[in-house]
Amino acid sequence: MGQEAFETIIGLEVHVQLSTESKAFCRDKTEFGGSPNSQISAISLGHPGTLPFMNKKQVQYATRLGLALNGNINEVNTFDRKNYFYADLPKGYQITQDKKPISVGGYLPIKMGDVWKNIRIHHIHIEEDAGKSIHTLHDSKSFIDLNRAGMPLIEIVTEPDLRSGAEVDAFMTGIRQLVRYLEISDGNMEEGSLRCDVNISIRPKGTDILNNRCEVKNVNSMKFARQAIEFEELRQQKIVEEGGTVAQQTLNFDPAIGVTSPLRSKEDAHDYRYFPEPDLPPIHLSADFLDTERKNITILPWEAFHFLHNELGLPVQEASILSELKDTFIFYKGLLEKVEDKKLLTNFMVNKLLPSLHEKGLSLADSPLSKEGILQFLSLISSEKLSHSIAYQKLFPLWMENPSLHPLDLAESQQWLQEKEEGKIELIFKEIIAEYPQKWSEFTSGKKGLAGFFMGELMKKTGGKSNPKEAMDILISMQNKK
Ligand code: MN
Numbered sequence: 001m002g003q004e005a006f007e008t009i010i011g012l013e014v015h016v017q018l019s020t021e022s023k024a025f026c027r028d029k030t031e032f033g034g035s036p037n038s039q040i041s042a043i044s045l046g047h048p049g050t051l052p053f054m055n056k057k058q059v060q061y062a063t064r065l066g067l068a069l070n071g072n073i074n075e076v077n078t079f080d081r082k083n084y085f086y087a088d089l090p091k092g093y094q095i096t097q098d099k100k101p102i103s104v105g106g107y108l109p110i111k112m113g114d115v116w117k118n119i120r121i122h123h124i125h126i127e128e129d130a131g132k133s134i135h136t137l138h139d140s141k142s143f144i145d146l147n148r149a150g151m152p153l154i155e156i157v158t159e160p161d162l163r164s165g166a167e168v169d170a171f172m173t174g175i176r177q178l179v180r181y182l183e184i185s186d187g188n189m190e191e192g193s194l195r196c197d198v199n200i201s202i203r204p205k206g207t208d209i210l211n212n213r214c215e216v217k218n219v220n221s222m223k224f225a226r227q228a229i230e231f232e233e234l235r236q237q238k239i240v241e242e243g244g245t246v247a248q249q250t251l252n253f254d255p256a257i258g259v260t261s262p263l264r265s266k267e268d269a270h271d272y273r274y275f276p277e278p279d280l281p282p283i284h285l286s287a288d289f290l291d292t293e294r295k296n297i298t299i300l301p302w303e304a305f306h307f308l309h310n311e312l313g314l315p316v317q318e319a320s321i322l323s324e325l326k327d328t329f330i331f332y333k334g335l336l337e338k339v340e341d342k343k344l345l346t347n348f349m350v351n352k353l354l355p356s357l358h359e360k361g362l363s364l365a366d367s368p369l370s371k372e373g374i375l376q377f378l379s380l381i382s383s384e385k386l387s388h389s390i391a392y393q394k395l396f397p398l399w400m401e402n403p404s405l406h407p408l409d410l411a412e413s414q415q416w417l418q419e420k421e422e423g424k425i426e427l428i429f430k431e432i433i434a435e436y437p438q439k440w441s442e443f444t445s446g447k448k449g450l451a452g453f454f455m456g457e458l459m460k461k462t463g464g465k466s467n468p469k470e471a472m473d474i475l476i477s478m479q480n481k482k
Contacts, residue, residue, distance in 0.1 A: 010162035017193040023150040024128040025052030036145040044150035046091030058152040061184035066103025079277040088131035098274045101125035110170040120159040165226035195220040212248040228253040304329040341382045368403035377407040
């Protein structure tokens with residue numbers, strides 16, 4: 001059987017670290033990059049006699065995500081202990097939600113080329129992170145940093161709806177964009193705020209059997225996710241083609257060599273012995289609480305994209321760029337209402353403003369250019385006081401260096417403004433009229449065909465440089481004045 005005889009079935013468990021100021025069940029700070037073991041307390045270390053208490057923000061953020069993904073929010077939330085022994089888990093268990101998680105069901109729309117596909121969500125639950133073991137600093141010793149112990153997480157568990165590395169990439173990109181729109185996480189994969197476990201199996205195309213799956217743990221970049229999936233597809237296909245059965249395993253992916261290797265097999269898989277967390281009472285979510293979170297969702301990424309693409313008619317690429325971040329979309333939409341030439345605005349945002357800010361490592365929020373200034377800059381172009389090329393190539397860079405000055409003043413001081421043609425053309429027409437008074441009186445008394453004669457004479461005198469439409473308007477207004 002060839003490669004095309006199989007299809008790949010993928011489900012994800014995505015961990016998102018929430019951007020709350022304190023940890024899930026205590027007041028420890030959550031800032032990234034603190035020196036090891038500087039953001040800990042008796043509670044996050046799990047000392048006997050200490051009691052956890054729920055971070056309200058974490059419940060709010062998890063609820064917001066559940067609503068955005070069209071999940072059913074459980075009005076009563078309960079917590080459970082997931083037990084396992086590991087050096088970076090001082091309590092010996094993780095507080096999580098097993099029986100009554102925050103949200104059940106729902107889906108995330110992902111865009112594959114021009115087609116949208118809904119990836120169903122099984123559920124979302126609230127939990128805390130474990131600490132970090134560091135094995136690379138010493139030959140024979142390991143180190144433990146417990147700053148991460150108790151960090152606020154939500155875990156998103158999908159249905160097995162994904163079929164390729166490209167779809168996983170689109171899903172993770174979509175989740176990152178969503179949590180940023182919802183302002184609940186920075187979604188930063190490099191800093192570990194977003195990571196996923198990939199469950200992957202293969203089956204002959206056209207069947208609906210679910211074969212043994214392998215789980216690739218803790219993938220923290222889209223590139224690695226794609227590489228791990230490609231490697232697994234080929235490895236599992238080879239086993240099946242040779243008549244074997246894929247063993248259900250937990251795998252580790254080594255990005256340096258692009259290979260997965262077993263961490264543990266099903267036989268020695270953990271039995272987590274889940275049981276209800278006795279130290280945290282159930283949480284009841286009121287209708288008011290849910291309403292507030294519904295209101296906190298101002299716009300969703302796919303709504304912004306549809307507005308730009310389907311309502312405004314922008315091409316996919318421009319619509320994607322302008323809806324990538326909520327800030328960008330809101331900024332663009334705010335200007336859109338005040339600008340007549342929408343195409344000019346779109347072009348300016350996509351090809352000038354955003355790339356220039358990106359080059360300087362600035363976000364739109366850090367942009368030194370005021371909205372009023374941008375409107376003035378655009379009106380200089382649309383009113384033809386300034387040519388497009390001078391505006392983009394000369395005025396814009398000068399303005400970026402002097403953002404407190406007005407674009408109009410800068411253009412004036414550099415003598416870049418184009419002279420108004422109107423007065424000049426009227427003067428030339430007056431000369432022509434003086435030369436041909438007879439023809440002018442025939443023209444004004446109704447011989448319309450003579451317009452071509454006067455236009456021809458004008459072009460002779462200006463060397464063909466005048467804008468014909470503008471010149472014709474002036475000629476007609478002179479005729480009407482007569
Ligand atoms: Mn988890």
